[in-house]
Amino acid sequence: MKKFTNLLFKEIRELINKQLIFSLVFTLIIFYFIGQIARQEAKRAEGIRRIGVLDLDRSPLSRGLLDNLRLVRFKIDEFETGDKEEALRLARERNLAFLLVIPSGLSEGIERLETRELETYSFLRSFSMAEARYGEIFRVILDTANNYLSNEILKKKWPEISPENLKKPLKSRDFVIVRENRAEASASAIAGFMYAQSIFVPIILAMILIYSSQMVISAIAMEKQNKTLETLLTVPISRSSIVAAKMLAAGIVGLISTLIYLAGFRWYMRSFTGDIAEAASSITTVIKELGLSLTTAGSIILLFSLFLAILCALALATILGVLAEDYRSAQSLIMPLILLVMIPYILSIFTDLRTLSLPAKILIYAIPFSHPFMTTQNILFHNYMAIGAGIVYMLVVFIILVIIAARIFSTDRVLTMKLRWRRRQVVL
Amino acid sequence: MATVLEVRGLRKFYGHFEALKGISFEVREGEIFGLIGPNGAGKTTTLRIVATLLAMSGGQVKLLGYDLRENPEKFRENISYLPEEAGAYRNLTGLDYLRFMARFYDRSPEETERFIERAMAIAGLGDRLKDKVGTYSKGMVRKLLLARALMTKPVLAILDEPTSGLDVINSLEVRDIIKRYAREGLSVLLSSHNMLEVEYLSDRVALIDQGKILDIGTPQELKEKYEAPNLEVVFRRIVQ
Ligand SMILES: Nc1ncnc2c1ncn2[C@@H]1O[C@H](COP(=O)(O)OP(=O)(O)O)[C@@H](O)[C@H]1O
Numbered sequence: 001m002k003k004f005t006n007l008l009f010k011e012i013r014e015l016i017n018k019q020l021i022f023s024l025v026f027t028l029i030i031f032y033f034i035g036q037i038a039r040q041e042a043k044r045a046e047g048i049r050r051i052g053v054l055d056l057d058r059s060p061l062s063r064g065l066l067d068n069l070r071l072v073r074f075k076i077d078e079f080e081t082g083d084k085e086e087a088l089r090l091a092r093e094r095n096l097a098f099l100l101v102i103p104s105g106l107s108e109g110i111e112r113l114e115t116r117e118l119e120t121y122s123f124l125r126s127f128s129m130a131e132a133r134y135g136e137i138f139r140v141i142l143d144t145a146n147n148y149l150s151n152e153i154l155k156k157k158w159p160e161i162s163p164e165n166l167k168k169p170l171k172s173r174d175f176v177i178v179r180e181n182r183a184e185a186s187a188s189a190i191a192g193f194m195y196a197q198s199i200f201v202p203i204i205l206a207m208i209l210i211y212s213s214q215m216v217i218s219a220i221a222m223e224k225q226n227k228t229l230e231t232l233l234t235v236p237i238s239r240s241s242i243v244a245a246k247m248l249a250a251g252i253v254g255l256i257s258t259l260i261y262l263a264g265f266r267w268y269m270r271s272f273t274g275d276i277a278e279a280a281s282s283i284t285t286v287i288k289e290l291g292l293s294l295t296t297a298g299s300i301i302l303l304f305s306l307f308l309a310i311l312c313a314l315a316l317a318t319i320l321g322v323l324a325e326d327y328r329s330a331q332s333l334i335m336p337l338i339l340l341v342m343i344p345y346i347l348s349i350f351t352d353l354r355t356l357s358l359p360a361k362i363l364i365y366a367i368p369f370s371h372p373f374m375t376t377q378n379i380l381f382h383n384y385m386a387i388g389a390g391i392v393y394m395l396v397v398f399i400i401l402v403i404i405a406a407r408i409f410s411t412d413r414v415l416t417m418k419l420r421w422r423r424r425q426v427v428l
Numbered sequence: 429m430a431t432v433l434e435v436r437g438l439r440k441f442y443g444h445f446e447a448l449k450g451i452s453f454e455v456r457e458g459e460i461f462g463l464i465g466p467n468g469a470g471k472t473t474t475l476r477i478v479a480t481l482l483a484m485s486g487g488q489v490k491l492l493g494y495d496l497r498e499n500p501e502k503f504r505e506n507i508s509y510l511p512e513e514a515g516a517y518r519n520l521t522g523l524d525y526l527r528f529m530a531r532f533y534d535r536s537p538e539e540t541e542r543f544i545e546r547a548m549a550i551a552g553l554g555d556r557l558k559d560k561v562g563t564y565s566k567g568m569v570r571k572l573l574l575a576r577a578l579m580t581k582p583v584l585a586i587l588d589e590p591t592s593g594l595d596v597i598n599s600l601e602v603r604d605i606i607k608r609y610a611r612e613g614l615s616v617l618l619s620s621h622n623m624l625e626v627e628y629l630s631d632r633v634a635l636i637d638q639g640k641i642l643d644i645g646t647p648q649e650l651k652e653k654y655e656a657p658n659l660e661v662v663f664r665r666i667v668q
């Protein structure tokens with residue numbers, strides 16, 4: 001045991017090197033800056049809800065219209081001048097994005113059921129996400145105004161009837177059913193929320209798998225490159241301990257770096273999805289009612305499935321690492337493994353892996369790394385058979401891979417096995 | 429003198445190529461035994477088999493009476509192997525490397541410290557042991573590894589071309605280290621293609637070529653037998 005921990009600590013120390021720390025810090029800085037920029041954009045987007053208004057009508061109707069715009073969270077800067085050019089100059093001075101001009105005679109025109117023209121001026125100062133939303137803002141302004149004015153007209157004509165009932169005689173109540181559970185909610189809202197919630201899961205899965213395997217491959221390749229492997233193989237410690245220490249160290253360091261990346265990523269995502277949190281509180285109760293939240297048992301199953309996938313990846317990486325001659329060839333040998341992780345990752349983002357055609361399904365199910373990508377869905381929809389089969393399959397693959405890896409390490413193949421096409425004859 | 433290592437009829441195939449064609453020799457307690465021969469003679473192959481790195485294709489190898497096929501772990505406990513052109517972990521300091529290696533052999537923390545002290549004396553690197561191995565010159569790395577191999581006082585130290593690739597000064601220092609520290613009761617099996625070096629270092633030598641042993645004896649015996657001034661000439665005479 002002492003020998004094993006000695007080896008394990010050395011492996012971890014070897015893995016936590018300058019390159020790793022540099023890439024961690026670099027990624028976090030990038031995330032930070034993108035997050036900052038996104039936050040600024042969000043602020044600017046808030047900014048464009050501030051609109052300048054020149055009310056040339058000054059009737060109770062136009063006042064009511066402005067109140068209605070305030071109700072839908074517009075901030076209104078009113079100009080006390082009667083001159084349009086003067087108002088534009090003021091709007092420019094105050095750096096407003098919009099000027100809205102309410103024409104004189106709006107009230108009378110509406111009384112006579114004639115249309116009137118609302119003039120809007122927008123100041124384009126750059127072209128970014130905020131400006132791209134100008135159209136949306138216009139539509140909200142116009143819809144709000146139209147809605148208000150038509151309500152006023154209807155109220156005059158039929159004072160005893162609510163204008164809303166008149167305009168929308170049909171209302172809907174939306175229910176969602178998941179398995180036996182039913183709740184009042186909109187299906188698209190639930191699906192959207194679940195998607196936003198679970199978007200992290202495949203990313204974490206893919207990152208842990210790729211990082212850990214990369215580490216184990218590099219660890220073995222570095223031993224070969226620095227010519228330390230032969231010495232290590234002659235010390236009094238079992239070969240399986242050497243393999244296990246390398247795999248465990250890579251697993252630990254891979255997990256830690258994934259958590260750090262993930263923290264950075266969340267930090268960055270929050271700048272986009274800050275408002276989701278507000279909406280979330282009401283939706284989470286519905287999610288619970290529908291049984292769509294992961295229970296503790298569910299989380300444990302998910303973690304276990306991930307753990308098995310990591311073991312498979314580490315064992316496969318160990319075998320690939322033995323084939324590598326040096327650090328550089330290790331970088332190309334990791335490619336097939338990355339591919340095997342990326343296929344289920346990308347597919348799981350765009351489709352439900354369980355609904356693929358049969359040949360595609362067989363291919364996907366044969367990749368051991370696919371199973372954790374399906375586990376969340378399977379837990380939520382109670383497909384316990386699929387989960388169990390996946391876990392058994394991964395276990396079998398892992399055992400086979402470990403036996404192969406241990407065989408290679410306990411014979412001289414660990415030193416003599418190389419990829420043919422990279423082989424160079426060194427003659428002294 | 430008791431026999432520490434016994435090699436009998438050792439054979440090794442790499443695919444269809446027979447690198448060792450039945451090699452026999454023995455290393456006795458407290459002696460330095462040198463394998464000399466040109467490049468490709470089979471020296472590294474022999475040492476790697478004894479060091480448990482390569483599987484043998486035929487023959488028998490025994491250390492302290494233990495058979496290599498049956499008890500490779502007994503070999504690992506009692507030997508230390510310095511591979512040809514080996515390196516150390518570049519991110520560790522020299523001292524950390526010594527401690528890391530010592531932990532595989534010690535029976536108590538005090539013993540670890542004793543091993544490390546001995547290694548520091550052997551390597552003679554002083555404060556540079558506190559620097560990372562990545563900053564060492566080739567000669568320094570070799571001395572560190574040699575110190576590592578000798579610090580635990582193994583029953584058999586196996587040194588493959590211990591001075592190859594080093595400059596004259598470093599080679600001299602390495603040779604002095606081997607000669608001085610190897611005498612402390614441990615046996616050494618070393619290889620070299622530099623016949624003069626082996627002649628200087630070894631108590632007994634085996635001349636090896638194309639996977640076969642040509643002759644074995646003390647340098648003095650061999651020189652007298654072939655009436656040659658040094659082992660280089662001995663080797664040339666045998667091959668002719
Ligand atoms: N892994 C290997 N695969 C095939 N042939 C090898 C391998 N290692 C060594 N050889 C061959 O075996 C012979 C002996 O090699 P080696 O023991 O390294 O010689 P030496 O150490 O005496 O220079 C050489 O002809 C070499 O080419």
Ligand SMILES: [Mg+2]
Nearest residue numbers: 471472512589
């Ligand atoms: Mg050699």
